[in-house]
Amino acid sequence: MKHVLRRWIVGMLALGLVLAFGSSSFAHQHGTHKEKKVGILLVAFGSSEASAQVSFENIDRKAKAAWPDVPVYWAYTSRIIRHKLAGQGKTLDSPAVALAHMADQQFTHVAVQSLHTIAGAEYHDLRRVVGAFKSMGYFQSIILGYPLLATQADMEKTVDALFDMIPADRKKEEAVVFMGHGTHHPSNAFYAALMFQAQRRDPHVFIGGVEGYPEIADIQSWLAEKKVKTAWLLPFMSVAGDHAKNDMAGDEADSWKSILSEAGIHCHTVLKGTAEYDGFVDIWLSHLEDVLNHFH
Numbered sequence: 001m002k003h004v005l006r007r008w009i010v011g012m013l014a015l016g017l018v019l020a021f022g023s024s025s026f027a028h029q030h031g032t033h034k035e036k037k038v039g040i041l042l043v044a045f046g047s048s049e050a051s052a053q054v055s056f057e058n059i060d061r062k063a064k065a066a067w068p069d070v071p072v073y074w075a076y077t078s079r080i081i082r083h084k085l086a087g088q089g090k091t092l093d094s095p096a097v098a099l100a101h102m103a104d105q106q107f108t109h110v111a112v113q114s115l116h117t118i119a120g121a122e123y124h125d126l127r128r129v130v131g132a133f134k135s136m137g138y139f140q141s142i143i144l145g146y147p148l149l150a151t152q153a154d155m156e157k158t159v160d161a162l163f164d165m166i167p168a169d170r171k172k173e174e175a176v177v178f179m180g181h182g183t184h185h186p187s188n189a190f191y192a193a194l195m196f197q198a199q200r201r202d203p204h205v206f207i208g209g210v211e212g213y214p215e216i217a218d219i220q221s222w223l224a225e226k227k228v229k230t231a232w233l234l235p236f237m238s239v240a241g242d243h244a245k246n247d248m249a250g251d252e253a254d255s256w257k258s259i260l261s262e263a264g265i266h267c268h269t270v271l272k273g274t275a276e277y278d279g280f281v282d283i284w285l286s287h288l289e290d291v292l293n294h295f296h
């Protein structure tokens with residue numbers, strides 16, 4: 001029942017926002033020809049950490065370089081992050097507000113590209129917002145691009161990108177532990193599936209989630225079985241934000257570094273989000289390219 005109510009609220013909110021942003025002008029657009037105007041909306045969970053912005057800047061730069069004639073807009077799905085940024089004097093739109101603005105600016109074709117890692121709850125909320133705008137007919141075409149992990153080809157490319165993240169001075173007997181966000185959504189299974197494929201190349205590579213399986217307790221037991229003495233901890237998130245700095249590399253007793261250190265495993269931490277690496281960005285942009293190709 002809660003999920004039904006949530007979907008209804010999202011749809012009604014999107015409708016209300018569109019009507020609020022120039023409903024009188026929209027009323028004259030139906031049945032009339034408009035000049036084709038293509039736009040890109042990049043959608044991330046978001047981060048209020050200043051140091052994490054380098055990840056988004058890398059994506060923004062590469063998207064604009066690939067499609068220099070297509071305007072690029074941004075939206076954050078996290079209300080909490082948007083609120084924090086507003087307190088810092090920075091305004092980031094929600095996807096619904098951003099799309100309402102783009103409708104008001106007469107865009108006819110909109111490519112909405114998810115910058116999420118998996119098709120979890122955040123991605124499906126975004127999908128519902130895009131679906132609401134599609135059903136209202138304010139764009140001739142609006143298409144949502146896949147997140148990072150969507151196909152087997154994505155999985156294989158992501159494994160390659162993960163291994164490119166591993167520091168050159170890591171020794172073969174040392175473990176590499178990637179921290180993903182995790183989710184209670186069924187798509188959490190992508191993390192274990194990705195770890196399976198990574199371990200076919202290197203059995204000392206592990207992938208877990210802050211809020212999903214595999215958990216740090218599982219990883220700790222696996223490291224103990226292998227008698228691992230040293231582990232490298234890296235975020236498997238687009239930005240090295242609060243989770244990476246605190247839940248992974250923090251000094252609190254419940255951080256991954258502290259838990260493994262308490263178990264006698266020496267830890268090295270690397271604070272760079274996946275969007276700082278071109279291998280990951282190229283996967284997201286390949287999904288965006290697929291969407292834009294539909295507009296030709």
